[in-house]
Amino acid sequence: MTSRSRNVYLVPYLLWMALFIVVPIALILYDSFFDVEGQFTFGNYGKFLTPIYLRMTASSIWYALLITVFSLLVAYPAAYALTKMKHKQLWLLLLILPSWVNLLLKVYAFLGIFGTYGFVNGVLETLGIGRHQILFTDFSFVFVSVYIFIPFMILPIYNALEDLNPSLVFAARDLGASAWTTFRRVVFPLTLDGVKAGCQAVFIPALSLFMITRLVAGNRVITLGTAIEQHFLVTQDWGMGAAIAVFLILAMVVIMIVTGKRQKGGAR
Amino acid sequence: MSTEQTIIQFEQVTKRYDDGETVLKSVSFEIERGKFYTLLGPSGCGKTTILRLIAGFLEPSEGEIRFDGKVINRVPANERLVNTVFQDYALFPHLNVFENVAFGLRIKKLKQAAVEAKVLEALRFVNLKGYEKREITELSGGQRQRVAIARAIVNEPEVLLLDEPLSALDLKLRTEMQYELRELQRRLGITFIFVTHDQEEALAMSDEIFVMKEGTIQQSGTPTDIYDEPINRFVADFIGESNIVPGSMAEDYRVQFAGKTFECVDGGLRPNEPVEIVIRPEDLEITTPERGKLQVKVDTQLFRGVHYEIVGYDEAGNEWMVHSTKKVEVGERIGLDFDPEAIHVMRFGETEEEFDKRLLAYEEIGHDQ
Numbered sequence: 001m002t003s004r005s006r007n008v009y010l011v012p013y014l015l016w017m018a019l020f021i022v023v024p025i026a027l028i029l030y031d032s033f034f035d036v037e038g039q040f041t042f043g044n045y046g047k048f049l050t051p052i053y054l055r056m057t058a059s060s061i062w063y064a065l066l067i068t069v070f071s072l073l074v075a076y077p078a079a080y081a082l083t084k085m086k087h088k089q090l091w092l093l094l095l096i097l098p099s100w101v102n103l104l105l106k107v108y109a110f111l112g113i114f115g116t117y118g119f120v121n122g123v124l125e126t127l128g129i130g131r132h133q134i135l136f137t138d139f140s141f142v143f144v145s146v147y148i149f150i151p152f153m154i155l156p157i158y159n160a161l162e163d164l165n166p167s168l169v170f171a172a173r174d175l176g177a178s179a180w181t182t183f184r185r186v187v188f189p190l191t192l193d194g195v196k197a198g199c200q201a202v203f204i205p206a207l208s209l210f211m212i213t214r215l216v217a218g219n220r221v222i223t224l225g226t227a228i229e230q231h232f233l234v235t236q237d238w239g240m241g242a243a244i245a246v247f248l249i250l251a252m253v254v255i256m257i258v259t260g261k262r263q264k265g266g267a268r
Numbered sequence: 269m270s271t272e273q274t275i276i277q278f279e280q281v282t283k284r285y286d287d288g289e290t291v292l293k294s295v296s297f298e299i300e301r302g303k304f305y306t307l308l309g310p311s312g313c314g315k316t317t318i319l320r321l322i323a324g325f326l327e328p329s330e331g332e333i334r335f336d337g338k339v340i341n342r343v344p345a346n347e348r349l350v351n352t353v354f355q356d357y358a359l360f361p362h363l364n365v366f367e368n369v370a371f372g373l374r375i376k377k378l379k380q381a382a383v384e385a386k387v388l389e390a391l392r393f394v395n396l397k398g399y400e401k402r403e404i405t406e407l408s409g410g411q412r413q414r415v416a417i418a419r420a421i422v423n424e425p426e427v428l429l430l431d432e433p434l435s436a437l438d439l440k441l442r443t444e445m446q447y448e449l450r451e452l453q454r455r456l457g458i459t460f461i462f463v464t465h466d467q468e469e470a471l472a473m474s475d476e477i478f479v480m481k482e483g484t485i486q487q488s489g490t491p492t493d494i495y496d497e498p499i500n501r502f503v504a505d506f507i508g509e510s511n512i513v514p515g516s517m518a519e520d521y522r523v524q525f526a527g528k529t530f531e532c533v534d535g536g537l538r539p540n541e542p543v544e545i546v547i548r549p550e551d552l553e554i555t556t557p558e559r560g561k562l563q564v565k566v567d568t569q570l571f572r573g574v575h576y577e578i579v580g581y582d583e584a585g586n587e588w589m590v591h592s593t594k595k596v597e598v599g600e601r602i603g604l605d606f607d608p609e610a611i612h613v614m615r616f617g618e619t620e621e622e623f624d625k626r627l628l629a630y631e632e633i634g635h636d637q
Contacts, residue, residue, distance in 0.1 A: 170325055171358035173345040175372035175423065185371075189362045 031242035044243035060223040064206035075153035099151040136218030153198035160194025281331035306470040309480035351420035366400040390422035534613035549591040551610035560603015
C-alpha cells in the first residue's frame, strides 16, 4: 500500500527522465543511422573513423584535458585556501557567483578584455611590451574555458576538504610528516573523490564546447562540439552530427566509469 | 629545579587565542621520565591545550616549554619526540591496519624489512596480531583504539600523549583498557600523559595527577594524595564523592563543625580560622545514635549495587552522604562514627605551595599518610 503510493510520486520524475533523457538519446541514436538523403546507413560511423574526425576527436580530448588540468591546478589550492578562511561561506559564494552569469555574457566580456584595444593589451603597452594578438589563440581559449569551469572544480574539492577530519592532519604531523608529506599522503588521497567529481564536471562539458571555440578561439580550435553544431546548423547533415554526439555520449560513460567511486572498505 | 629525570618542563606557560580568550594561565610543572601522568579536569579547563602544546599543534603565547632541557616553543610537531593517541583515534581511513601503523616508519624511510618487523611487533604488543590486512572500517572501537596506540608507540617516542582515548568506549571495555594502558606503560617504560575528565580513570591509572580548572593547575600529586588531601572544594568535589561542611579550627588538632568539637590530625592554622571540612562518604560508619559522633536523620537511600548511598541531615542542617553496606530506614535517626584521620581540613584560598608546606610541617609530628 505504502510502496504503491510512493510509486505515484515517482511518476513525474520518470516522465521527465523519459521525455528529456531517454527519448532524446534514442532520437540521436536513430538519426545517426541516416545520411543527408534520409537513407539508412552505417556510413556516418565510417566517416567518423576517418583521419579528419579522429584528429578532431584527439584535439577535443587534448583541449578538454588541458582545461581540466589547469582548472584543477587553480581550483585545488583555491579550495584549500578557502577552507582556512574566516568567512569561508562568503568567499565560496563570491567564487560561485560568476557561474550564475550567462555564459555568453562572460565570453563577450573576455572579447573586450583580450581584444586588440582591450584592457590587457593596454596594460602590456604601458609596460612597454607592446600589443599582442591574444584573442583567437590557444591561450585565450584555454584561459576563458578554465575561468568558466573553475567553480565546478572548486565546489566538490572544497566539500571534500571540509569533510576531511582535521585530526587526521594533526595525526600525520604527529607521526613525523612534513606539511608537504601530510598533503601528499593524507590530504590529497582523502580528497581524491572530490577531485574526481570536479574533473568529471569539467572534462565532460569541455569535450563538447563550441561557443567559446567560435568566439574566443575564432574557430581555430575545432572540437567535437563545434563539429556537431556545424553539422546540425550549417551542413544540415544531422546523421553525421548525431553520430558524433553518440560518440561523445559513449566517451562520457567511459569517463564516468573510469573516475567513478572505487572506494575500498567504505572509507568516508 | 630540573633533574636528570625531568623530560618536559612548563615554565609559566600562558596560551591566549586570537579572540582574547586565555585558556592556560601561567602554568608551571615538570614531567619526569617513565611515569604515568594524568591531566584531569572538566571540559574547557585547559588540559587538552597542554597536550597540544606538548605535541606541537599549538604555540604558547608566553612562557617556555622545555623538552630534555631544550626550549621547544617553536619546534614543529613532526620534529618532536612525542606521539599522540587522539580522542577519535584519527586513523587514516584510506590505509589498512598495517599501513596505518607503518605511517611514521615510512616517513623515516626505514627499509621494508625493518618496517614489517616493527609493525608486527607493535601489533603484537597491543594484542592485534593477525589484523594487519584489515581495513579500519572493519574494526570495532576497542580495536581501533589499539591500532591508534600501536601507530604511536611503533615510533618509540619518549613521551606518549593520550587525549581522552577511552571516552568513546563502553564501560566494560573502558575498565579493561585502563588496566591495559597501565600495563603497557610499565612494559614500555616511557612517559604517558593522559588527558581525561573521568576521575576514576585518573585514580586507577596514574602515578601523578594534575587537577585542572579554568586554565590553572589546582593540585598535583599521587592519586591517594589528591583523594585524601584535596586542597580545596573544587578538587574535593571533582575527585570522588565528598561531604563538605563549613567549620572552624579551634586549635591545632581540634576542629569545630556541626555544632561540636572533634579531634583531627590537621594543624598549623590560625585559632578560630574558618575552614571547610571534607569527610568521604565511605569513611563514615553507621552506628546507633548514642555511639555515633554525629546524629543524622536519614532522608534518602539509594541502592548502588556495591553499597547503599544514604543521605541524611544533622541538627545543624548539614547534608551527609554515607556509603554503607548496611541498610537503614528512611526517616530513621542514625549515628555516624569516623576516625580523626577521616577529617580533612581545607583552608580558604590556600595555594598548592602553602598547602604542601603546611602538610609537611604537621606530617613531621606523626600524621601517617
